[in-house]
Amino acid sequence: MVTAMHSSTERSGRTGRPRSVEADAAILGATRDALVELGWSKLTLGDVATRAGVAKTTLYRRWAGKNELVVDAVAVLFDELELPDLGSLAADVEDVVLQFARLLERPETRTALMAVVSESTRDDALRARIRSSIVERQKRLVLEGRQRAQERGELPVQSDDEAAARTADLIFDVVAGAVVHRSLVSAEPVDRAWAASFVRLLLNGLTHV
Amino acid sequence: MVTAMHSSTERSGRTGRPRSVEADAAILGATRDALVELGWSKLTLGDVATRAGVAKTTLYRRWAGKNELVVDAVAVLFDELELPDLGSLAADVEDVVLQFARLLERPETRTALMAVVSESTRDDALRARIRSSIVERQKRLVLEGRQRAQERGELPVQSDDEAAARTADLIFDVVAGAVVHRSLVSAEPVDRAWAASFVRLLLNGLTHV
DNA sequence: AGCTTTCGCTACGACTCGTAGCGTATATCG
DNA sequence: CGATATACGCTACGAGTCGTAGCGAAAGCT
The missing domain is CATH 1.10.357.10 (Tetracycline Repressor, domain 2)
Structure with missing residues (x-):
């Protein structure tokens, strides 16, 4: 499984730095904003990352691609x-x-x-x-x-x-x-x-x- | 109007070399084939042109883009x-x-x-x-x-x-x-x-x- | 013939993709 | 406290696609 559940609390045995929940909210919000302004086909993950104030690599660490991100958003x-x-x-x-x-x-x-x-x-x-x-x-x-x-x-x-x-x-x-x-x-x-x-x-x- | 009607016969006052109807059929067929093999998102117009045995520029002379082509196909x-x-x-x-x-x-x-x-x-x-x-x-x-x-x-x-x-x-x-x-x-x-x-x-x- | 439009071909700059590598930040565990 | 582990921001990259321009040749019409 590439991407695990996002919404539920999986704060169990994990040992390293936890993922920022604020980033999660910012990314999903930025995705909705981008959908409104650009529509599905012209939406790019790079643009979403910029809007959310997040590095593009962070997006790819959490979602497999555009499809999964938009469904969650x-x-x-x-x-x-x-x-x-x-x-x-x-x-x-x-x-x-x-x-x-x-x-x-x-x-x-x-x-x-x-x-x-x-x-x-x-x-x-x-x-x-x-x-x-x-x-x-x-x-x-x-x-x-x-x-x-x-x-x-x-x-x-x-x-x-x-x-x-x-x-x-x-x-x-x-x-x-x-x-x-x-x-x-x-x-x-x-x-x-x-x-x-x-x-x-x-x-x-x-x-x- | 960028692209005119394709299906109907508009063989009126036009004077130059007519568009190949075989090419039209080949392109639409190739589009359907490509949809079957690749699906919408991975379908590219360059690939369709190659399958149809037609130059990519010919495609762009007839259809504004992927959307219009696929609808017709x-x-x-x-x-x-x-x-x-x-x-x-x-x-x-x-x-x-x-x-x-x-x-x-x-x-x-x-x-x-x-x-x-x-x-x-x-x-x-x-x-x-x-x-x-x-x-x-x-x-x-x-x-x-x-x-x-x-x-x-x-x-x-x-x-x-x-x-x-x-x-x-x-x-x-x-x-x-x-x-x-x-x-x-x-x-x-x-x-x-x-x-x-x-x-x-x-x-x-x-x-x- | 001459004119007009389409054809195939090549080449191009601009853009997006998804990934790799690096140094840094922030958590848990012993 | 130090060690470990993970996430983060940033930069850079090759690969692929886009849509267009420019060319000479082909195929119709009058």
Whole structure:
């Protein structure tokens, strides 16, 4: 393993000089700034190092390359997403959709997210990193929403655990995929009107409109 | 305008030596080959030129850069998609979903599609190119499917034309987004089982399962 | 013919990459 | 305290890519 976990405290048996945590924060912040100003393709590690007030070699000591660095820099932004309790499943989902859309409107995430996904198609380690630090973390929103909807009686309880897990994955792909496609590919605004019609489709289906 | 249209015949008032159409085909083919072997990030225009048996300068005379070249090289693959008539809306959609998934399994499209979308977030001309040569062209599948379903009585006819257009766009984003997300982000297989449960969700909704 | 544009080729400066080597700084361990 | 171990900043480097310029030759049109 080239790069170990960064966020967690691994202050165990290590004996030498510890890595500066301030440098870590400065580098990730500088990476986001550079993404905003330059975008993915024109971002260089040398530039990030200068912005962070850090030597370029320090960057390479901590991250294997641009891909890994950007994933870490962007991942934290997704943790801001929260599922509110607005009284109904439709309202809850609609709110999260709008939150997610606002996140995708930010230049950092716009330019970085699809780029790292593209890179991950030829790099298994990178794909695993994206999954664990972004995708898998946000499935909590689906699980929480379903739990609440079941308590309200809006959704039936699935007895089979495996089937329930598959359904949750399906919903996640549909919601995240639709919002990403609308926002980044179709390049049309995800506003309240679109979110409302999407949620109606998601809950009632095409034939029950 | 740096690069003019390539596909259409613009054999009008031009007076000098015409551009070689064989070169065009060779370049686009070489681009796809290079995408398969190297992936987006390691693909270089010099390498493509060598593969195509063409001078590097010829490439730059026709395309502004890597982005535009790859969009043209990949766009034609999407025209292979066809909407079959299997008797029911569900069966038709399921089949297209599987076709689309197979297209996304190919290394060329896997690595290129998300990359150019990422680049397009900072390049309006590129975004327009993607829309006109890929996205907008494939909406035909949605329109055709709806038309057929309405004739079968599976879907109601929307009298308001604007509302109908918005619905078509919504469906397109949901279907394409879900398949792309499942295949490229979640990196899980889009098999018959997944396609079936997705179509069930799309037609009946979460609450009518 | 003459004109116009494309072609292949070579060469170029500018830039980025990722690494190596060095001396210095800052921690833990005996 | 000294010894050890690791991280740091800095400089320098070869390798590779970019996009462009300049040239003579080729291939169309009128």
